[in-house]
Amino acid sequence: MAEKHHLYLVDGSSYIFRAYHRLPPLTNPEGTPVGAVYGYTTMLWKLAADLDAAEGPTHLAVILDASGVSFRNDLYEHYKAHRPEPPEDLVPQFPLIRDATRAFSLPCIEVPGLEADDLIATYARRAQERGWDVTIVSSDKDLMQLIGEVATEFGPAKIDMLDTMKNQRIWLEEVEEKFGVGPELVGDVLALMGDAVDNVPGIYGIGPKTASKLIAEHGSLTAALDSAPDMKPSKLKERLIEGRADAELSKVLVTLKEDCDLPQPLDEMVLGPVPPEPLAAFLQKHGFTSLLRRLDAGAGSPSRTTDLNPPKPTTAGANGSGDGSRQPLPEMAPIDHSAYETVQTLERLEAWVARATAARLVAVDTETTSLDPMRAELVGVSLALGPNDACYIPLAHGGTDMFAQKPEQVPLAAALAALKPLLEDEAVLKVFQNGKYDLNILARVGINVSPIDDTMVISFALDAGRGEEGMGGGHGMDELSQRHLGHTPIPFKELCGTGKKAILFGEVPLDRATAYAAEDADVTLRLYRHLKPRLAVEGGSRVYERVDRPLIPVVAAMEREGIRVDRARLAKLSEEFAIEIGRLEGEIHALAGQEFTVGSPKQLGDILFDKLGFKGGKKGKSGQYSTDVSVLEKLAVEGAPIARKVLEWRQLAKLKSTYTDALQEAINPATGRVHTSYSLVGAQTGRLSSTDPNLQNIPIRTAIGRQIREAFVPEPGNVLLAADYSQIELRLAAHMAGVDSLKDAFAQGEDIHARTAREMFGEVTRDTRARAKTINFAILYGISRWGLAGRLEVPPEEAQAMIDTYFQRFPGIQRYIHETLESVRAKGYSETLFGRKTWFPRINSKNQAERQGSERAAINAPIQGTSADIIKRAMARMLPALADAGLHDVRMLLQVHDELVFELPEGRVEAATTIIRQVMADAALPAVELTVPLGVDIGTGLSWDAAH
DNA sequence: AAGGTCACG
DNA sequence: GACGTACGTGACCTTG
Structure with a gap:
């Protein structure tokens, strides 16, 4: 007969709460508290090492509580409502539980909307039905209902529990002792006595003693309650009669749900040998040295056998698909547009609001007149509560020429008043796709939505850089829907058309508008169910929960603030540029002779190199001459006046079209300010990007360009304050590569490029410092002798010699590059200090250029990405920190990668400077303790230019 | 829609 | 033997 299967189900969430109070407050080398994690790790160790013992596990999984709410909140709004916030130094340990579990290469299961208890109950029953024994590692009394042995067609199968804190097995005797009844009646006892922690009411005045006595006497809750009228008059009698409804509700709350949909089959929980990696790296990272030694010694190391589920390294090569994110499609009903409701009366709207409030989770989407959230008008709102359970609430349809007949709609003000309590209810999670947009729309009509989740940002935390060029790599709804749901949503242009013939969404007939809008909410909800559980499993929770998610409302608020731009000043510059451009154009035509x-x-290439016969024309693969700045510079130096003129023409044409003209257009007529839009998923490294207009590339390097910055101004009585990190990427490189001499230089506040020049060339001159600066940047970007040679205008051999010298002078850099590349090749992704992943599906490509390109990007990504994480953390903390200091009138306006721009009353500069510097300098803490200081330069002035 | 160019960190 | 050589972006222009 085959070995008896024995499944261990570890209740991870409850363990950590108890471990937290029982273990000393350890911190890891990065300063993160890890006491409870340490307890958890040693427990996993013991369990995994018991693999060969008679009662030890053959299968094992860790079950966690996904954040948020469950079906029990539908039944009882106060369920778990009194639960205190977890202690501050426990919070950062929650995601580490997942890290620890993954470090042991064990399955880690959590499902939004399902509590760990229900998942455990369902898994336990499934296993038991198959004749397996089950041990639930927990001491949660609710779970004691499951204990017992049943006969199955495969023989007897029992479920017991193990309290690892007390090192005690819990079986029938222990249940009897605690509750005075068998496991099958534990739920009835709990229903009478209630549970203060979960805020299960029970019957007031009935505690554990009375409850178990009553249930033991009468044999069930119902019988006990039924017996009350016949009891002789007493307080107890009154309480039982009056509390009947409470008890019955409590019974439902404590009854475990044994028919959950299970995300992972039992067979995949087979316990294999624990591979030494990534366990060793995890132990190392958190300073669990005694465990690390045991692992190295192999003594008591967690177990043997075959690993059925080895982590799959992404090795995208020629096929390059990088589709490790593709998972079996979740089983959901196919999209059915006819199932959606058009909500046209206040009664129906209120019904939806009530259902959404009870559900505690709702997907929301807004329909508007424009992609620009600062100009858009709200046209309608859609909600989704489940697959095909969605509605569209039209609010501003009709009333135009094309659609003059206004359909029946809930009046806007009444609808917003009905929606506001739902959207602002802290106990109801609102799920969006690109929620920043909807947040801005709704904020403009007086609704401050919270709390939110965002499927686009979740996708970014999971899959940044994945997918192929040109398709499938993005995080937009249509792409996500196709990739994860296998469904193509109705294209927007099918409703509204494009170009001149485009109509507004409010002109779309209601049936089609409903199909489109409700589908968007439906798809968002389906995506959420698919993507959110992946965060925990794949290690995206840390960066999503701690960095990107908190940033969404912060960035939304910055966009709504906008920045004042002096239109007259830009207009004047445009005019001056136009005159100069016209003059130059004449001169260029004269020099060209046509x-x-x-x-x-x-045309320019043909004129220069064919007609005028200048040398040095290089044709690219398009067969066209290159005429970029380096080519024209060279020609100009060699005495071609036309080249200089073209360079000047180009500079002015660029400034005029991209800045002085376009920025005037971008001024919002209603606010008089320019509101950019930041993309939270724009750059694969985790940086923000800015569009419409891009305010992250306003000129600064030339005097003529800086005039444009003079047009960015504060309101009267205010100043602009610019705070930027000094050399943050080089500092991070010094920290991450562990380069002592560079770290020293930063600690001493030295000029880092000068220091590099001294180390490399022995002396600091203008020339050697400039060369050193180039080399420093080359390192950050992934160096090649050819690239450096081109920049420094030296032969490749000489460039190679400099690279060698650099590596020799700054030991650590070469090792960092090597280790980073090895890791990316093996795992398929790079990671920042805060755990942000960037995928490189082409890192093992056979195409050399492709592969080398990926390698350079992979060297840069952890550095650029860590820098992005740090400033994002600073942004999320900034306004609360300022408010704590009483500075409520400081506004955060812009982010330019290593710089934040604020607007504030003149009198607040001194106080604000202190707070801003501190928040930025300490932004890595407490998660990461850098071995270099983060320098912050701050300036103020009456224009963005003057603030630098 | 693509390619070239150039603005920023 | 040719290729193409620094990372990450977005906007505008011309051309096809």
Whole structure:
């Protein structure tokens, strides 16, 4: 007969709470508290090492509580409502529980909307039905209902519990002792006595003693309650009669749900040998040295056998798909547009609001007149509570020429008043796709939505960099829907068209508008169910919960603030530029001997190299001459006046079209300010990007360009304050690569490029410092002798010699590059200090250029990405920190990668400077303790230019 | 829609 | 033997 299967189900969430109070407050080398994690790790160790013992596990999984709410909140709104906030130094340990579990290569299961108890109950019953024994590692009394042995067609199968804190097995005797009844009646006892921790009411005045006595006497809750009218008059009698409803509700609350949909089959929980990696790295990282020694010694190391589920390294090569994110499609009903409701009366709207409030989780989408959230008008709102359980609430349809007949709709003000309590209810999670947009729309009508989740941002935390060029790599709804749900949503342009013939969403007939809008909410909810559980399993929770998610409302608020721009000043610059451009154009045509389009690189190349016969024309693969700045510079130096003129023309044309003209257009007529839009998923490294207009590339390097910055101004009585991290990427490189001499230089506040020049060339001159600066940046970007040679205008051999010297002078850099690449090749992704992943599906490509390109990007990503994490953390903390200091009138306006721009009353500069510097300098703490200081330069002035 | 160019960190 | 050589972005222009 085959070995008897024995499944261990570890209740991870309850363990950590108890371990927290029983263990000393350890911290890891990074300063993160890890006492409870340490307890958890040693427990896993013991369990996994028991693999060969008679009662030891053959299968094992860790079950966690997904954040948020469950079906029990539908039944009883106060369920778990009195639960205190977890202690501050426990909070950062929650995600580490998942890390620890993954370090042991064990399955870690959590499902939003399901409590760990229900998952455990369902798994335990499934296993028991198959004749397996089950041990539940927990001391939660609710779970004691499951204990016992049943006969199955495979023989007897029992469920028991193990309290690892007390090192005690819990079986029938222990249940009897605690409750005075068998496991099958534990729920009835709990229903009478209630549970203060979970806020299960029970019957007031009935405690454990009375409850078990009553249940033991009468044999069930119902019988006990039924007997009350016949009892002789007493307090107890009254309480039983009056509390009947409470008791019955409590019974439902404590009854475990044994028919959950299970995300992972039992067979995949087979306990294999614990591979030494990533366990060793985890132990190392958190300073669990005694365990690390045991692992190294192999003594008592957790177990043997075959690993059925080895972590799959992404080795995208020629096929390059990088589709490790693809999972079996979740089983959900197919999208059915006919199932959606068009909500046209206040009664129906209120019914939806009530259902959503009870559900505690609702997907929301807004329909508007524009992609610009600062100009858009709200046209309708859609909600989804479950697959195909969605509605569209039209609010501003009709009333235009095309659609003059206004359909029946809930009046806007009444609808917003009905929606506001739901959208602002802290106990109801609102799920969006790109929620920043909807947050801005709703904020403009007076609704401050909270709390929220965002499927787009979740996708980014999971899959940044995955997918192929040109398709499938993005995080937009249509792509996500296709990738994860196998469904193509109705395209927007099918309703509204494009170009001149486009109509507004409010002009779309209600049936089609409902199909489109409700589908968006439906798809968002389905995506959420698919993506959110992956965060914990794949290690995206840390960066999503601690960095990106808190940032969404912060960035939304910055966008709504906008920044004042002096239109007259820009107009004047435009005019001056236009005159100069016209003058230059005439001169260029004269030098060329003919008129042509100066802005056409093709025509310009032909004029320069064919007609005028200049040397040095290089044709690219398109067969066109290159005429970029380096080519024209060279020609100019060699005495071609036309090249200089073209360079000047280009600079002015660029400044005029991209900045002085376009920025005037971008001023919002209602606010008089420019509101950019930041993308939270724009850059694969985790940086923000800015569009419409891009305020992250306003000129600064040339005097003529800086005039544009003078047009960014504060309101009267205020100043602009610019705070930027000094050399943050080099500092992070010094920290991450462990380069002592660079760390020293930063600690001493030295000029880092000068220091590099001294180390490399022995002396610091203008020239050697400039070269050193180039080399420093080359390192950050992934160096090649050819690239450096091109920049420094030296032969490749000489560039190689400099690289060698650099590596020799700054030991650590070469090792960092090597180790980073090895890790990315093996795992498929890089990671920042805060755990942000960037995928590199082409890192093992056979195409050399492709592969080397990926390698350079992979060297840079952890550095650029860590820098992005740090400033994002600073942003999330900034306004609360300022408010704590009484500075409520400081506004955060812009982020430019290593710089934050604020607007504040003149009198607040001194106080604000202190707070801003401190928040930025300490932004890595407490998660990461850097071995270099983060320097912050702060300036103020009456324009963005003057603030630098 | 693509390619070239150039603005920023 | 040719290729293409620094990371990450977005906007504008011309051309096809």
